[in-house]
Amino acid sequence: MHPAAGPTRRRPPAPAIAAAVLGLLSASVPAIFLLAAIAFSGGRVEGNAWLLIAVPVLLVLGLLVGGVLLLAGRSWSVLAVTAGVLAALLVYGQAVGGWGAGAFGVLTLLFPLITTVLAVLPRVRAWVTARRVAR
Numbered sequence: 001m002h003p004a005a006g007p008t009r010r011r012p013p014a015p016a017i018a019a020a021v022l023g024l025l026s027a028s029v030p031a032i033f034l035l036a037a038i039a040f041s042g043g044r045v046e047g048n049a050w051l052l053i054a055v056p057v058l059l060v061l062g063l064l065v066g067g068v069l070l071l072a073g074r075s076w077s078v079l080a081v082t083a084g085v086l087a088a089l090l091v092y093g094q095a096v097g098g099w100g101a102g103a104f105g106v107l108t109l110l111f112p113l114i115t116t117v118l119a120v121l122p123r124v125r126a127w128v129t130a131r132r133v134a135r
Contacts, residue, residue: 009127010073012070012071012073012124012127013123013124013127015118015121015123015124016070016071016076016118016119016124016127016128017071018114018118019067019070019076019079019083019114019115019118019119019124020067020068020070020071020079021067022083022111022112022114022115022118023063023064023066023067023070023079023082023083023112023115023119024063024064024067025111026063026083026086026111026112026115027059027060027063027064029086029090029108029111029112030055030056030057030059030060030063030086031056031060033056034053034056034057034060037052037053037056038053041053055089059082059085059086059089062078062079062081062082062085063079063082063083063086063112063115065078066078066079066080066081066082066083066119067079070119070124070128072131073127073128073130073131073132074128074131074132075128076119076120076124076125076128077119079115079119080115080116080119080120083112083113083115083116083119084112084116086112087109087112087113087116090105090108090109090112091109093105094106094109
């Protein structure tokens with residue numbers, strides 16, 4: 001931000017706060033899937049089944065870390081990309097009629113989709129850029 005524009009606000013804009021909260025709520029979707037994958041595997045992961053555990057772990061970590069980075073004014077992209085990937089996986093699940101189908105699938109799709117949209121808003125990106133420059 002240009003020095004004449006005034007000091008950068010430390011407090012994130014409302015869309016950034018909403019995106020971080022929705023990102024936290026979105027993390028519950030892959031966390032539930034992770035618990036189900038572990039329960040059904042019986043503790044034995046063979047072949048490519050490790051992907052059923054690794055992907056949800058990475059999604060949960062990405063959403064949690066992305067939310068913290070966004071609130072700290074360091075990055076909007078980690079949360080936006082992770083939530084976007086989760087939304088894409090849920091859309092795919094709905095398209096093939098798997099676990100993401102039905103009313104539950106539609107409801108779980110809304111959180112990561114809205115998270116992605118809020119995290120990429122120009123106001124949020126500008127605030128993160130200004131925070132980076134201020135450091």
